[in-house]
Amino acid sequence: MGQNGNxxxxxxxxxxTCIACxxxxxxxxxxRVVRSxxxxxxxxxxxxxxxxxxxxxxxxxxxxxxxxxRLDRALKMxxxxxxxxxxxxxxxxxxxxxxxx
Ligand SMILES: [Zn+2]
Numbered sequence: 001m002g003q004n005g006n007x008x009x010x011x012x013x014x015x016x017t018c019i020a021c022x023x024x025x026x027x028x029x030x031x032r033v034v035r036s037x038x039x040x041x042x043x044x045x046x047x048x049x050x051x052x053x054x055x056x057x058x059x060x061x062x063x064x065x066x067x068x069x070r071l072d073r074a075l076k077m078x079x080x081x082x083x084x085x086x087x088x089x090x091x092x093x094x095x096x097x098x099x100x101x
Contacts, residue, residue, distance in 0.1 A: 019054050019070045020061035030055040031091050033062065035075040041083040043090035052076060059091050 016030045017023070027047060034044040036051045044053065054074035056062045065071040066084050079087075 016055040018057040018061050019074050020056055020065040020068070023057050025057060027055075030057055031059075031062070031094070033071065033075070033087055033091075035077060039077065041075065041077070041079055041087060043087045043094065045090070045094050059088055059095065062088055062091060 014027050015024045016027050018025070018030060032044040032047045032049075032053045032055055033041065034049045034051045034053045035041050036049070042049070052075055054065070054071060056065055062071070062084075065074070066079060071079050071084075
C-alpha cells in the first residue's frame with residue numbers, strides 16, 4: 001500500500017492482477033476470493049460478493065498466494081488452513097464445471 005493509485009484511463013477495461021503470479025487479466029477471467037464483513041473467507045463465484053476481495057488466476061496460484069502470505073495480506077487477515085482448503089475446493093469445483101462442455 002501507500003502508492004497513489006489514482007490513474008484512470010477513460011474507457012479502459014478494468015484489469016485485475018493475480019496476487020500470486022502478477023498476471024493481469026480482465027475481471028471475468030480471474031477467480032475472486034472474498035472476505036465477508038463478518039470475517040469469513042470464501043470463494044466468490046459471482047465476483048460480486050461484498051467484502052474485501054483478492055484475485056487469482058488458478059487454484060495453483062491460490063495455493064501459492066497462501067503459502068507466500070500474499071492472500072493474508074490481500075485480505076488483511078490470517079487465512080486458516082481449513083478456510084484455504086474450502087476455498088480451493090470450491091474454486092476447483094467451479095473451474096471443473098466451467099470446463100465441462
Ligand atoms: Zn496467477
